[in-house]
Amino acid sequence: MAETILSVRNLTQQFKGVLAVDHIRMDLEKGSIYGLIGTNGAGKSTVINMISGSIPPTEGEILFGGKDIGKLDAAGRAKAGIARTFQNLRLFSGQTVLDNVITASQITRKYNLLEMLACMPRYRREEKDFSERAKDALRIMDIERYEDFQADNLPYGLQRRLEIARCLAIRPKLLLLDEPAAGMNPHESLKLVDDIRVIHRTHPEMTILLIEHDMKVVMNLCGYIFVMASGRMIAEGTPKQIYDSEEVISAYLGGIVHRKERA
Numbered sequence: 530m531a532e533t534i535l536s537v538r539n540l541t542q543q544f545k546g547v548l549a550v551d552h553i554r555m556d557l558e559k560g561s562i563y564g565l566i567g568t569n570g571a572g573k574s575t576v577i578n579m580i581s582g583s584i585p586p587t588e589g590e591i592l593f594g595g596k597d598i599g600k601l602d603a604a605g606r607a608k609a610g611i612a613r614t615f616q617n618l619r620l621f622s623g624q625t626v627l628d629n630v631i632t633a634s635q636i637t638r639k640y641n642l643l644e645m646l647a648c649m650p651r652y653r654r655e656e657k658d659f660s661e662r663a664k665d666a667l668r669i670m671d672i673e674r675y676e677d678f679q680a681d682n683l684p685y686g687l688q689r690r691l692e693i694a695r696c697l698a699i700r701p702k703l704l705l706l707d708e709p710a711a712g713m714n715p716h717e718s719l720k721l722v723d724d725i726r727v728i729h730r731t732h733p734e735m736t737i738l739l740i741e742h743d744m745k746v747v748m749n750l751c752g753y754i755f756v757m758a759s760g761r762m763i764a765e766g767t768p769k770q771i772y773d774s775e776e777v778i779s780a781y782l783g784g785i786v787h788r789k790e791r792a
């Protein structure tokens with residue numbers, strides 16, 4: 530049986546007046562692609578925000594590689610191997626494409642300020658690593674030819690790909706993608722599906738959790754799917770189990786998958 534990389538127990542987020550995530554449980558195995566679906570406001574991004582350390586949970590436990598990471602901040606979790614993209618792009622404006630990736634990956638640096646100022650060996654070694662990893666990541670996302678472009682000047686679809694490259698550069702064990710195809714045209718989103726497949730193939734140990742509204746994308750890519758509604762986890766299973774589940778269809782898929790398509 531595959532190793533569990535992430536276990537979430539009773540994970541809860543109570544915003545003022547809104548129970549955004551209600552005592553959910555999730556187990557993710559190493560090396561698989563998972564989908565997280567649900568209607569707008571179901572709580573999906575809030576789950577990723579809590580796993581990545583962007584916001585503290587109101588209640589619940591997050592075990593990563595068997596260790597409780599509840600006390601780690603976002604940088605600590607990135608160092609531990611959790612990378613995420615944001616539903617709304619958050620690139621460093623005014624930086625080149627390559628520098629965007631390098632800067633993001635420096636969150637995992639081990640050298641200290643003194644070593645940096647004195648340009649000591651560990652600093653030089655790590656900086657060289659960052660640069661090599663950044664170039665690898667740009668290559669995987671097929672945007673290496675833009676490395677010297679200003680990130681802000683890239684077309685939107687490429688900025689989205691850059692955001693994923695920034696995650697890959699830290700060589701994460703867990704990659705959390707929050708609607709990576711949002712705002713892409715159909716051609717761009719098909720290319721993204723291919724890229725996620727390439728990432729999966731070239732990083733067999735990496736676990737991916739993908740939030741996505743496009744059911745074709747989710748059904749094609751994910752081996753296992755979680756379904757949320759109003760903060761609760763209402764179902765989970767293989768794409769076929771989810772597709773066939775009457776509960777899911779009535780809560781979520783009804784408005785998206787037409788009976789005709791299902792026939």
Ligand SMILES: Nc1ncnc2c1ncn2[C@@H]1O[C@H](COP(=O)(O)OP(=O)(O)OP(=O)(O)O)[C@@H](O)[C@H]1O
Pocket residue numbers: 544545547548549567568569570571572573574575576616
């Ligand atoms: N920082 C916040 N403060 C207060 N309420 C919030 C905050 N962030 C999210 N919410 C609320 O929590 C609920 C879940 O939001 P969340 O963004 O997690 O949903 P989602 O499933 O990602 O939706 P979408 O598909 O629209 O991105 C919503 O009712 C939202 O309005």
Ligand SMILES: [Mg+2]
Pocket residue numbers: 573574575616707
């Ligand atoms: Mg969201």
